[in-house]
Amino acid sequence: MSFDPNAFIIILTGSMIAISCGLLGVFLMLRKMAMTGDAISHAVLPGIVIAFLISGSRHGLAMVIGAGLVGIIATVFIEYLSNKVKLQSDASIGITFTSLFAIGIIMITFLANQIDLDQDCVLYGEIAYVPIDLWITGSGTIMGPRVTYLSLINLTLVSLFIYLFFKELKISTFDKEFAATIGLSTVGVNYGLMGMVSYTTVSSFEAVGAILVVALMVVPPATAFLWTKNLKRLIQLTVALGILASFLGYYLAFFLNSSIAGAMASVAGFFFFLSVILNRKQIPAIKKKLSKMKVA
Amino acid sequence: MIEQINNPVVEVHDLMVSYGQNPVLWNIDLTLPAGNLIGILGPNGAGKSTLIKAIMGLVEANSGYSKIFDQDLNHVRNRVSYVPQRESVDWDFPASALDIVMMGTYHHLGLFKRPGKKEKELAMDCLQKVNMKAFAKRQISELSGGQQQRVFIARALAQQADIYFMDEPFAGVDMSTEKALVSLFQEMTATGKTVIVVHHDIYSAGKYFNWLIMLNMHLIASGPTEKVLTEDLLTKTYGGKLSMLTDIGELIKKSDFNPLKN
Ligand SMILES: Nc1ncnc2c1ncn2[C@@H]1O[C@H](COP(=O)(O)OP(=O)(O)O)[C@@H](O)[C@H]1O
Numbered sequence: 001m002s003f004d005p006n007a008f009i010i011i012l013t014g015s016m017i018a019i020s021c022g023l024l025g026v027f028l029m030l031r032k033m034a035m036t037g038d039a040i041s042h043a044v045l046p047g048i049v050i051a052f053l054i055s056g057s058r059h060g061l062a063m064v065i066g067a068g069l070v071g072i073i074a075t076v077f078i079e080y081l082s083n084k085v086k087l088q089s090d091a092s093i094g095i096t097f098t099s100l101f102a103i104g105i106i107m108i109t110f111l112a113n114q115i116d117l118d119q120d121c122v123l124y125g126e127i128a129y130v131p132i133d134l135w136i137t138g139s140g141t142i143m144g145p146r147v148t149y150l151s152l153i154n155l156t157l158v159s160l161f162i163y164l165f166f167k168e169l170k171i172s173t174f175d176k177e178f179a180a181t182i183g184l185s186t187v188g189v190n191y192g193l194m195g196m197v198s199y200t201t202v203s204s205f206e207a208v209g210a211i212l213v214v215a216l217m218v219v220p221p222a223t224a225f226l227w228t229k230n231l232k233r234l235i236q237l238t239v240a241l242g243i244l245a246s247f248l249g250y251y252l253a254f255f256l257n258s259s260i261a262g263a264m265a266s267v268a269g270f271f272f273f274l275s276v277i278l279n280r281k282q283i284p285a286i287k288k289k290l291s292k293m294k295v296a
Numbered sequence: 297m298i299e300q301i302n303n304p305v306v307e308v309h310d311l312m313v314s315y316g317q318n319p320v321l322w323n324i325d326l327t328l329p330a331g332n333l334i335g336i337l338g339p340n341g342a343g344k345s346t347l348i349k350a351i352m353g354l355v356e357a358n359s360g361y362s363k364i365f366d367q368d369l370n371h372v373r374n375r376v377s378y379v380p381q382r383e384s385v386d387w388d389f390p391a392s393a394l395d396i397v398m399m400g401t402y403h404h405l406g407l408f409k410r411p412g413k414k415e416k417e418l419a420m421d422c423l424q425k426v427n428m429k430a431f432a433k434r435q436i437s438e439l440s441g442g443q444q445q446r447v448f449i450a451r452a453l454a455q456q457a458d459i460y461f462m463d464e465p466f467a468g469v470d471m472s473t474e475k476a477l478v479s480l481f482q483e484m485t486a487t488g489k490t491v492i493v494v495h496h497d498i499y500s501a502g503k504y505f506n507w508l509i510m511l512n513m514h515l516i517a518s519g520p521t522e523k524v525l526t527e528d529l530l531t532k533t534y535g536g537k538l539s540m541l542t543d544i545g546e547l548i549k550k551s552d553f554n555p556l557k558n
């Protein structure tokens with residue numbers, strides 16, 4: 001097979017998105033907040049629409065800020081419902097994310113004739129268009145595929161966030177109360193993480209859509225967790241799985257002539273079930289993990 | 297029988313705590329002396345954990361306040377250590393015993409700094425003190441309950457604090473380990489540190505602690521062990537728990553149990 005620059009760009013972009021999602025997903029999983037990640041990735045929809053209305057563009061900083069803010073609002077709301085109103089946490093998540101998502105859908109339908117933004121685009125994305133969607137500067141210079149730049153910036157910021165706050169993330173994930181007693185702002189760490197989840201969702205939705213973002217946040221970390229009980233190893237394996245899903249997903253889609261994002265998610269899912277079978281001894285532990293993830 | 301002292305290391309004043317509509321602690325007023333091994337006794341649901349959490353600022357008080365070293369907790373966090381109940385965390389977390397003990401050194405490090413060689417050595421020393429050095433590299437999910445408990449205590453030792461609050465540190469540990477931990481705590485108090493331990497066994501409490509707090513939503517007693525470990529106060533503390541009461545009565549009848557004798 002000869003070198004195909006389009007394939008390279010798609011796989012590179014897919015890998016960078018998968019790594020960003022996986023890095024955050026490891027901590028979401030360990031915090032039993034996989035569903036919160038899911039909720040946020042859907043809840044940012046109204047933020048995307050409002051930012052679009054204000055800035056008139058599907059790209060750019062307004063989008064990231066708008067969605068980031070709604071993501072934080074969703075987090076605050078979920079915490080409020082479960083801590084102050086004493087609603088069960090799964091119900092709090094469900095209510096928050098369905099309401100915000102519904103608001104977003106209503107906005108899109110109402111404004112359908114005014115804006116170039118549809119549900120399909122938000123939910124499923126289209127990574128195949130990445131190579132032809134170019135970033136052209138004001139002076140007309142062609143810089144290259146826009147979404148690839150976005151995902152590079154996103155990956156850099158997510159990696160930096162996790163690198164700089166590794167100690168804080170680790171301690172507040174393992175033992176929140178202990179972390180609070182040594183004066184760490186556990187609330188701050190939580191909002192930081194949720195802010196990064198929101199930002200990553202927005203940065204990636206054009207390429208892979210909100211649903212695949214969730215798959216990439218949940219599946220590779222859960223797969224890696226079947227193989228290792230060492231946090232650094234867990235992160236490395238998650239990164240490797242993300243790259244592998246992107247690479248194999250591209251060629252699977254190519255040969256099946258289907259959606260690349262869908263194929264990436266399928267490959268990730270395939271590795272998960274393969275790991276389950278190979279780790280048959282550990283099946284009870286996985287069940288425990290999954291049931292915990294559901295209620296969190 | 298509530299004995300107040302001068303120059304306390306811990307002062308709790310008119311503390312009231314409730315979860316939603318349910319009050320759990322009423323008007324707790326106590327002062328604790330430095331350099332003592334202090335036990336907190338009370339039946340399940342008495343509010344023992346809640347009292348510690350309120351002092352550590354983990355639950356909000358409806359009224360009242362607490363002070364440590366005559367200061368707000370925020371000013372003395374580096375001198376205070378807290379060991380939560382073992383079940384409060386998920387031991388499936390991917391970390392080794394050493395990783396967890398290193399967390400005890402984090403507050404000295406500050407933001408962005410990573411633990412280095414010095415922190416690692418300290419953590420190993422602390423594991424040694426609880427006889428867990430051989431398990432330093434072991435994943436915490438593969439440790440027994442008693443070993444996990446000892447990892448928690450080692451993490452607290454790594455904080456090098458002056459006052460320690462431990463919530464049921466003996467839960468799930470075997471008798472010989474419990475004895476070893478008690479002598480470790482006694483060594484610590486001999487050097488002026490204060491160790492406050494939630495304990496559920498009234499029979500050994502008399503031997504272990506030189507100061508006792510008895511709690512059942514209200515503060516029943518706080519004072520030197522020889523003054524407060526009486527049938528009357530135990531009955532008040534464990535009041536409604538009938539089986540417990542008969543046990544105490546029988547034990548005292550058999551005169552196996554004499555709190556005044558060691
Ligand atoms: N987070 C919470 N929310 C609501 N009620 C609680 C919570 N934690 C404890 N309680 C209740 O407060 C009471 C005291 O609990 P706790 O302080 O844990 O008692 P102890 O440690 O003495 O067994 C119990 O009735 C318990 O059910």
Ligand SMILES: [Mg+2]
Binds near residue numbers: 345346381463
């Ligand atoms: Mg308790």
